[in-house]
Amino acid sequence: MKDPVKKYFPLFVLPVFICFCLCFVWPFIQGVYLSFCNFFIPKDATFTGISNYVTVFRDTSFWHAFLITCLYAIASIICVNVPAFFIAYLLKEKFKGVTLFRASFFLPNLIGGVVLGYIWSMLFDGILSRFGTYLTASPVFGFWGLVILVAWQQIGYMMIIYIAGFTALPEEMLEASHMDGANRFQRMTKIIIPNMKASITICTFLTLTNSFKMFDQNLALTGGQPIRTLENGMQLKTTELLAMNIYSTYQINNHWHGTAQAKAVIFFLLVAAFGALQLYATREKKEKVKKNSSRGKKV
Amino acid sequence: MNTQKYTVRKIVFILISLIWVMPIVFSVLNSFKRSGEINTDMFSVPTGESFVGFENYNTALTFGNYPFGQAFLYSVLISVVSTLLIIICCSMAAWYIVRVNNWFTKIFYGACLFSLAVPFQMVMFPLSADASMFGMDTPFTIPFVYLGYGAGMAIFLFTGFIRSLPYEVEEAAVIDGCNTIQRYFRVVFPMLLPVTISVGILEFMWIWNDYLLPYLVLDMTKYRTIPIQVQYLKGSYGSVDLGASLAVIVMSLVPILIIYMLCQKYIVKGIAAGAVKG
Numbered sequence: 001m002k003d004p005v006k007k008y009f010p011l012f013v014l015p016v017f018i019c020f021c022l023c024f025v026w027p028f029i030q031g032v033y034l035s036f037c038n039f040f041i042p043k044d045a046t047f048t049g050i051s052n053y054v055t056v057f058r059d060t061s062f063w064h065a066f067l068i069t070c071l072y073a074i075a076s077i078i079c080v081n082v083p084a085f086f087i088a089y090l091l092k093e094k095f096k097g098v099t100l101f102r103a104s105f106f107l108p109n110l111i112g113g114v115v116l117g118y119i120w121s122m123l124f125d126g127i128l129s130r131f132g133t134y135l136t137a138s139p140v141f142g143f144w145g146l147v148i149l150v151a152w153q154q155i156g157y158m159m160i161i162y163i164a165g166f167t168a169l170p171e172e173m174l175e176a177s178h179m180d181g182a183n184r185f186q187r188m189t190k191i192i193i194p195n196m197k198a199s200i201t202i203c204t205f206l207t208l209t210n211s212f213k214m215f216d217q218n219l220a221l222t223g224g225q226p227i228r229t230l231e232n233g234m235q236l237k238t239t240e241l242l243a244m245n246i247y248s249t250y251q252i253n254n255h256w257h258g259t260a261q262a263k264a265v266i267f268f269l270l271v272a273a274f275g276a277l278q279l280y281a282t283r284e285k286k287e288k289v290k291k292n293s294s295r296g297k298k299v
Numbered sequence: 300m301n302t303q304k305y306t307v308r309k310i311v312f313i314l315i316s317l318i319w320v321m322p323i324v325f326s327v328l329n330s331f332k333r334s335g336e337i338n339t340d341m342f343s344v345p346t347g348e349s350f351v352g353f354e355n356y357n358t359a360l361t362f363g364n365y366p367f368g369q370a371f372l373y374s375v376l377i378s379v380v381s382t383l384l385i386i387i388c389c390s391m392a393a394w395y396i397v398r399v400n401n402w403f404t405k406i407f408y409g410a411c412l413f414s415l416a417v418p419f420q421m422v423m424f425p426l427s428a429d430a431s432m433f434g435m436d437t438p439f440t441i442p443f444v445y446l447g448y449g450a451g452m453a454i455f456l457f458t459g460f461i462r463s464l465p466y467e468v469e470e471a472a473v474i475d476g477c478n479t480i481q482r483y484f485r486v487v488f489p490m491l492l493p494v495t496i497s498v499g500i501l502e503f504m505w506i507w508n509d510y511l512l513p514y515l516v517l518d519m520t521k522y523r524t525i526p527i528q529v530q531y532l533k534g535s536y537g538s539v540d541l542g543a544s545l546a547v548i549v550m551s552l553v554p555i556l557i558i559y560m561l562c563q564k565y566i567v568k569g570i571a572a573g574a575v576k577g
Binding site for chain 1: 305308309312313315316319320322323325326329337341342388389391392394395396398399404407410411414415416417418419420421422423424425426428429430433435443444446447448450451454479480483504507508509510511525526529530532533541544545548551552555559563566567570571
């Protein structure tokens with residue numbers, strides 16, 4: 001039977017297709033092209049070759065933001081995943097009140113980054129004022145402030161993924177290890193963690209990409225402050241992460257638009273590389289799991 | 300013995316959960332305090348001297364030279380219209396992609412997957428210029444930007460679900476005399492309900508909280524959403540009225556908290572569905 005759906009293309013696909021092309025495909029192609037141009041608005045772009053990329057690699061603020069983002073990613077991977085794992089471990093069983101606990105951990109996920117940043121900047125200022133200082137007084141405060149904020153926001157999210165992983169754990173294996181006399185620690189390191197690898201991989205990659213793409217919280221919490229003036233007169237925002245660096249480069253003046261777009265392209269390649277790595281890591285896991293047992297239903 | 304184990308756990312988690320919601324509790328408490336007292340004594344309950352009732356809320360309604368009600372309405376308008384548009388258009392496209400399997404749908408689906416890996420920073424400068432060129436820079440037309448930019452995620456989730464649907468049901472509908480439109484809206488679309496809820500919540504929460512896209516696309520003097528308004532208050536240093544800012548924050552939290560209490564289960568599921576977004 002020839003499906004008559006085919007001729008309904010204009011109604012079913014065309015609206016999305018047009019918007020998708022106008023708002024994603026075309027800006028994406030333009031974005032790649034503009035990273036090789038000097039431009040104020042996309043219309044008056046003049047081709048300048050790779051000079052924008054050369055500027056990026058000589059730009060101190062870019063390398064500073066890159067370094068801070070890497071440190072920040074490591075800190076938040078640890079500070080989000082370790083607590084989330086143990087909270088999920090303790091909340092995996094059903095007991096009275098467990099839904100409420102899970103709900104309160106998940107709650108911060110619903111609040112937008114800008115609002116979160118505002119709430120926490122006020123809280124941190126309130127706490128630090130007792131010690132006669134304030135949040136934007138030192139880059140160290142801003143850095144760890146952002147880590148705390150993100151831990152507060154994302155622990156609940158990762159908890160949900162870990163709980164899903166725990167419920168899929170083979171019950172018999174745990175019971176058998178219990179009978180064989182394995183203690184709590186042995187069960188955790190020998191049985192639970194190896195079987196939770198799929199969830200751990202997913203959460204680690206999620207935290208990694210989230211930290212690289214962090215923008216709203218960064219902007220609202222410190223806005224990059226405190227600012228340090230470099231020897232060449234350029235301003236360096238000391239708590240600025242990569243995504244925000246792209247944005248503030250664009251804001252400097254018209255001559256920086258091309259450089260900002262070149263940074264965006266590098267940023268895209270980085271994030272896409274993480275995505276590809278994640279795909280590779282989870283696919284391998286899935287195959288292994290399928291081989292070992294019948295379990296293999298994971299995102 | 301088992302119950303005792305849980306008792307300890309319960310007490311510990313009651314304490315941790317209380318700490319967890321503290322930032323929100325302090326925001327609410329301080330929104331009723333005199334501005335001067337918020338910074339010096341943030342962690343006390345407003346009493347006598349420092350309590351100002353709804354004065355901060357009154358100020359907040361017109362704070363930052365922009366009525367809060369207007370920002371709120373624009374936020375609601377943009378989020379609701381965009382979400383509905385995404386649900387309807389993307390589910391239709393996803394169904395077409397699954398049922399018509401040719402080179403075009405394959406490429407389109409591939410492009411949607413690719414878009415999941417692209418961060419907004421990559422397209423934001425050209426997009427904001429294009430959006431104003433195509434006249435998509437008002438709250439009434441920005442849903443089309445969200446439709447285009449958010450299509451990848453929605454189509455990905457819808458196609459995954461539609462692939463698992465039994466084809467026989469549709470065949471039966473066709474034999475019973477349904478035309479393609481009826482077949483989709485009467486038979487297929489109702490079956491998509493679980494994934495529609497997930498997609499709806501995911502996209503709604505994203506658009507409701509989104510700051511950068513509307514900030515770059517909309518004309519800020521005329522149109523502001525809640526995140527733009529909040530960031531504007533934060534940005535205007537100098538004489539910041541902390542109490543009024545907190546009142547704005549609390550007013551922006553209330554609708555989310557109410558919706559969360561009403562349909563918590565769906566929200567958790569819906570947001571967790573976004574785990575694939577790169």
